[in-house]
Amino acid sequence: MSFIELNNIVKVFKDPQRGTDMLAIDHIDLSVEKKELVCLLGPSGCGKSTLLNMIAGFEKPTSGEVKVDGKLITGPGADRGMVFQQPNLMPWLPVWDNVAFALKLKGLSKKDRQAAAQPFIEAVKLNGFENHLPGELSGGMAQRVGIARALLQNPAVVLMDEPFAALDAQTKLDMQEELVTIWQRYSSTIVFVTHSVDEALILGTQVVVMTHRPGKIRETIAIDLDRPRDITSTGFNDIKRHVLDLIRQESNLAKQDA
Ligand code: ADP
Ligand code: MG
Numbered sequence: 001m002s003f004i005e006l007n008n009i010v011k012v013f014k015d016p017q018r019g020t021d022m023l024a025i026d027h028i029d030l031s032v033e034k035k036e037l038v039c040l041l042g043p044s045g046c047g048k049s050t051l052l053n054m055i056a057g058f059e060k061p062t063s064g065e066v067k068v069d070g071k072l073i074t075g076p077g078a079d080r081g082m083v084f085q086q087p088n089l090m091p092w093l094p095v096w097d098n099v100a101f102a103l104k105l106k107g108l109s110k111k112d113r114q115a116a117a118q119p120f121i122e123a124v125k126l127n128g129f130e131n132h133l134p135g136e137l138s139g140g141m142a143q144r145v146g147i148a149r150a151l152l153q154n155p156a157v158v159l160m161d162e163p164f165a166a167l168d169a170q171t172k173l174d175m176q177e178e179l180v181t182i183w184q185r186y187s188s189t190i191v192f193v194t195h196s197v198d199e200a201l202i203l204g205t206q207v208v209v210m211t212h213r214p215g216k217i218r219e220t221i222a223i224d225l226d227r228p229r230d231i232t233s234t235g236f237n238d239i240k241r242h243v244l245d246l247i248r249q250e251s252n253l254a255k256q257d258a
Contacts, residue, residue, distance in 0.1 A: 001070060002031035003189055004055065004157060009064035011050055024050050026214035028152070032201065032206075037183050037190045039204035041197065043244070043250065047215030048193040052159050055191060056082050060116035079234075081155035085162045087146030089134040096121060096130040101147045120148040123182055140171040147179070160192045162166060164199065176202050180227060195245050201236060203228045209246050218246055 011025035023048045024058045031039050053059040054066050057076040066073040068080065090097045097104065099120055100113035105190070113129075121130055122142035133140055143163055151157055164172045176199060183190055194200050200207045201223060209218045223241065227234050 001068075003034040003036075003216060004030075004054070004071060004191070005065075005067045006030040006031050006051070006069070007065050009051070009056070009061045009066070011047065011059070012062045017092060023214040025205050028063075028210065028215065028217055030217065030220075032189065032191060034189050035187050036051045036205045037180075037188075037192060037203055039200035039207045040191065040193045041193065041200040041207050042210030042212060042215065043212055043247070043254070044195060045213050046210045047213065048210065051215065052082075052161050052193050055157070056159050058197070063157075069089065070127055078153050079156045081150030081153055081158045083143075083146050083150050083158065083160040083163045085165050086223060087147055087149075088140045089142060093131055093189075094131045095137070095145055098134065098145050101124070101151055102153050111247050116152065117126065117148070122151045123151065123185065124148045125178065136229050140173075140175060143167065143175065144178075150186075151182070156189065158188050160190060162193055162195070165194070165196075171200075175249060177228060179203065191203035198231060201225075201240055201243070202231065209243060212250045212257070218250060 006028055009025055009028040010023070013022045013024050024199060028051065031224060040051060042048055050059060054061050055068070055073065057073045057080065087154065090101065093101070096114055096117040100117040102115045103116055121127060123251050124147050126141065126144055126148065129137070134145070137145070146163065164175050180203065182188070192203055192247050207221045209221065210216065211218045221239065223239065225233070225239075231235060
């Protein structure tokens, strides 16, 4: 049995305006082993967020089941941490208090929360910014707070939904590098959603290429390239060419369907 298992997942959304059914996910099976960094790659609207939200327990599959560590997922839990595209920080709380927000809800003292937050603030390289407010941070720094907040709960799985999509190119590269360091340091299991081929190939131990809507798995590709990934290497570009080809085929199929 794998650490994360998606078995025969189907998701149908009701279109509230038309009252019709919309098939978003069409029979997906996916297995993720412990300590993997799996990237779900696919065009906008193919169901990546829906799939991630089902692992998080925010959405329920219409049929099929999601299991993490052998347990059926029926709702959100502290074993699964989520990092969104927008970090959704509490604007009135300083960095350290945002990072330790889960502990505030548990009623821990300020001293204990600060002590608990510190190693994670250091892990995302925000030392010196502990007392800054979210409004005083750059986009990349705010996203680091979101990552530290997710890590603090020591989740078995970290779910990331296009967390770097809104960042500028250089910050994005820095954050990708740091994420790999954090993943290795904490031995995390990460499911990372992206629509960027480069990002998927820079990060992933595996890249799951999805089809256009309704989302199915087109192909799963193991990425056995050395880290840090050299995006100019022949190996990287051979895989990239193959993935781009799959995406081009999918995009043509989508146009035929439309
Ligand atoms: P992606 O993250 O790959 O861009 P999503 O998972 O957000 O795709 O969405 C997949 C499809 O399901 C889209 O057509 C989207 O409009 C639809 N969808 C997503 N969430 C809902 C919802 N809560 N209600 C109705 N339709 C939804
Ligand atoms: Mg999405």
